[in-house]
Amino acid sequence: DSGVTQTPKHLITATGQRVTLRCSPRSGDLSVYWYQQSLDQGLQFLIQYYNGEERAKGNILERFSAQQFPDLHSELNLSSLELGDSALYFCASSPRGYEQYFGPGTRLTVT
């Protein structure tokens, strides 16, 4: 157990819908990272927050957005969902900006 929690574990929704994924980092970690993992693309970095501020962006679609709250938990919002958005979404937190510890992930299925 890495100490990073994510909810929900599974999410099934229809195309065009909007969902919110939640992540709580390890105690004391200020950085939160979001990743998408699909079979063909591997683990893709989406976005990073540090102490409430966006710090780095990866291959994040405009339909996706995230935020980090004052208590350091983070949410990833996915809207206008498409079949291709079906994937595992991981959150990771980091104490010093080097090693990252991953949560258990949310499996999103878009039907």
Added chain:
Amino acid sequence: EDKVVQSPLSLVVHEGDTVTLNCSYEVTNFRSLLWYKQEKKAPTFLFMLTSSGIEKKSGRLSSILDKKELFSILNITATQTGDSAIYLCAVGNSGGSNYKLTFGKGTLLTVNP
């Protein structure tokens, strides 16, 4: 664009064998190279190698970093069925609060009894 390439893509061995997994990279402003093990779900952290620590060992697992040739290897000796997993290599660039990891596609290791 930052790139991390792992080889082989998959590997099947018997218990007791020794395996070597490879990771080569091209990134700007290299800071660290990390190895993760992914079994059923979340990647779990194994090692981090940096300029100040180019060799790490933990039990049957060891890793080295060659910063000149831009690659790393992960060795697993006396493999066990519990070592079956996807092994991910990731390279970190920049530093501090703007740090970003680029992952390779992984090596799927299957250890048969």
